[in-house]
Structure formats: C-alpha cells, structure tokens
Amino acid sequence: MSRPVLREAEEQPSAAFGGDTPSERAVWRLRSRGCWDDAAALLEPRAAAEFTAAQHRAALLVERCMYTAEGWAEAEDALRTAEAVAGDDDQRGAAACERGQLAYASTVLGVRDRADEARAALGRAAALLTPTAEGRALLDFRRGLIAENLGDNPQAAKAAYRRAHAGATAHGNALLCSFTWRHLAGLALRDGELAEARHGFTESLQLRERLGFLVGMAPALVALSDAQPDESEEGTRLRAEAGRLFRLLGGVPVWLAPQLSEG
Template identity: 60%
Template sequence: MSDHRTASEHRTARIDDSRDGTAAGPAPDTVWLLRSRGCWQAAADLLEPQATRSPEAALSRAELLIERSLFEGDGWGDAENALRLAESGARSDTERAAAACARGYLAYCSTLLRVHDRLDEAQAALGRASALLAPGAPGRPLLDFRRGLVAEELLLDPVAARAAYRRAHAGAEQQQDDLLLSYTWRHLAIIAQQDGNLAGARHGFAESLRLRELTGFAVGIAPALASLADVSTAAEAVQLRSQADRLAGVFGGVPVPRG
C-alpha cells in the first residue's frame, strides 16, 4: 500500500506520542516540541479543539499552518481556513491586530513562493495591524519584522527593510524573544552580505544559528547552517553545507533557503 502521509506527518512519526493535553488545551511545551521539529500539522491538530472558542488558540493554530506553508510550500488552503477562524473570533484590538499581522504574513508567504501575487493584501493587512497596535505593544516587534520581510523580499527596498528589522531586533531583545531574534539576526545578515559586509554577515548568521540551537528550533537549523556557509571559508563551508544537507534529510527535505 502506498504511503500518502505528508512530510509533516512523516516527521511526526519520529516523535514519541507524549500528547499530555487536557480538556483545557495541550501543554505549550508539547506544541513547541512538534513545531520545532517541523510537525506543524500535528501541533495544529492539538489546538483544533480549543480554536473555536479561544481566539489565542485559533491564532496560534493559524500561525503554525502558515509557517508550515512557508517551509513546505504546501497547505495554503488549511492555513487560509485557520486564519479566517482566528479573524472571526478576534474581539479586542490586540486580537484583531494579531490576526491582521498573520494575514499579512500569509499574503507575504504566498507572494514570495509565487503561489499568488498578494503584495497589496500583505501591505494592507500589516498596515491595519500597525494602526491597531500601540507603539510599545507586545506584538509590535513581530509586526516590524514582517514589514521588513515585505520591504526586503517583495519591494526590494533594503533601506526600509533594515530599519524595520532593527526596530524588531530591539523589541525582541527587550522581550527576550530568542526565536524572533534568530530571524532578525538572519535578515540583517542577509542585507549585510548584499552590502559586501561579510564580517557583519558572518556575525549575524552565526548569532542566528546559535539562537536556533539555544531555543531548540531544530527545523530552522539547516537554513542557518547553509547561510553561514555562504560567508565562510571554503573549508568551513563544506562542513557547514554537509551538516545542513544531513539535517534537511532528517526533516524530509524541507526547503533550506527560506527558514
């Protein structure tokens, strides 16, 4: 019999089934364990029972499925449906801003991977999120980062992107959000590399790798290794790319360049 499981489901099968969630919801550590190993669908399934009555759970589930679409290049319909549920359940300005930020990110991912051109939607949704959030709101660093992504990769405006990433970086440092910091370091390093600042790029990529190892974001380590290899000496690059290839194999060939 042929095996029709998705790449996420194959990875899930490698993890001990320690789902200790209760009627109040799954343990956050369990959801993170699955997410960090690229088992986004399994993590989303744990949140599904709570998603219809908890805006927070609905948004977390949507974010998981959006991240899956970015890494796997698939599952767009599931991500869209989950996000619509989160949008419909949002009641406060904070919840509506978070849902709009996720909407902008989904549109960005879809445009980046050339599924559909949704640049206008991405900009409008992120602008709406910005209007709903106070300057010092907890959701501001993630929003700034995502606006940087649109500026860098869709608008091809590295100046605006760098400014947005620096704001996101400062906010992530203040909130001690190491995973977001791994992303801001990564994209600041990409811009430094494009500017010919190889020392700055090496430092940024190395910091991104260190933070992904520190947080246990295992599925994101291969992209970090591959990027560091691009600005390393020839001997170091061979070793780093070999490690990245092995990890990508472990995670079912999840695309390396975009993590």
C-alpha cells in the first residue's frame, strides 16, 4: 500500500526549526519541502540581532548546500552573522557545529576538500557546548558522519550515532532521530545485519512521514529499498516512489540522482 507522504505534518519536529508559533510553523513547512531560501527569508529580519533566528537561518542555508550543492556563499555569510551575534559558549558552540557541517558538505560532495576545517569546527563545538546542551546530540551525529564518511571508521561512527540517538530521544528531537535511525541502519546493512537494517530504515521513514519532512522522504525510501531482497516487488515499489518524490522536488537531494538512475 502506498505511503501517504504528501499529507500535512501530524507533529512538529522539536529542536529542528519547528515550533508552535505561526512563524516557526511556516519556516518548518517551507524547509520540509526544500524551500530553504523562502524559509531563511522569514528569519532574516531578526537574524542580525537574535541568535536563535541567526542560527536557524544559517542551518537552513547549510542544509540547502547539502541537498543542492549550491548556495555556499550565502551559507558562509549566514554563518558569519550567527557567529557575530552568539552571546555565550552554547551559542558559539552551535554556530561552530554548523560551520563544521558546511565544511563537511563541501568535502563529501566533492566541491572543495575542507575535512580539516570540519573536524576543527566540530572539535571547537565540543569544547564549547555544555554537557547537557541540546545541541550535543546534533554534534554527536555530525561527528559520526565524519567518522563514517571521511575517516572510514564505522565503529567510531556507530558510537557517535548511538550517543546522538540517545540525546535526540531525550530532547524529543524526532527529526534528528530519523537521521540517527537511518545511519545506524546503514551501518547494520554494511555488516550484513538485514533485519536490524530494515527496522532502522523503517523507523526513519515513519518518523519522516509523521513529521511531513517531504524533502527527506526519497533518501529514506531508497535506503529501505536497499535492505530488501534483490529484485523484490517491495524494493521496486520503494525505489519508484523515491523517484517520483525526487522529480517532484526538482531533483533534490542531488546526491541521490545516481542511485535513482541505476538500472
């Protein structure tokens, strides 16, 4: 049965650009559909003086780079604004975490090798964020990405993803949980643990459905299809649905194109 991926969000993603005010909900709706420029524009009037708005705007534009491989100058500018208005160590740590993610995206997408900068920025974030800071879970997740994709160290990645998952669960960050589920499942698939991989990919997909995170649906569908038996009907259906969403969103995320063109 086809999944209702186009429905409105049934819940808001705590600590992930979502919230209960009309403005926060508007930002989330735009972001979840890949309209990062429009979402960032809603935050721009407050970004010059308010760190939360500046950090959220920077994070949106960094995410746009990760999904589209474009907009690097705008993301850098937004990061400089967030760094300028940060008023305490947790805020400076959150800004450093975004800078590390931008450098990671540039490296993993083959735009420019900034791996050293990514590691240094995340190291700075780790030194600045207090142990109980909400941003710790996101930092752990991003350190896992670097360990897995830049360091080829799946054991370190798994440990980081597990810490991130625990932190995201504790803070009610359902969107981050969808990412940690997917990446833990990817490591399980790499180790041949198919049942564990299918479980994690399914959890990730269901969270994205409930949140209405449309722009993240195609990657979740492809990941789950990869854990199905070769040439299975379910795997074919999942991949076909991923392709439909990928085209609907204008070809984002760009890094998914080679997988959807296979066969």
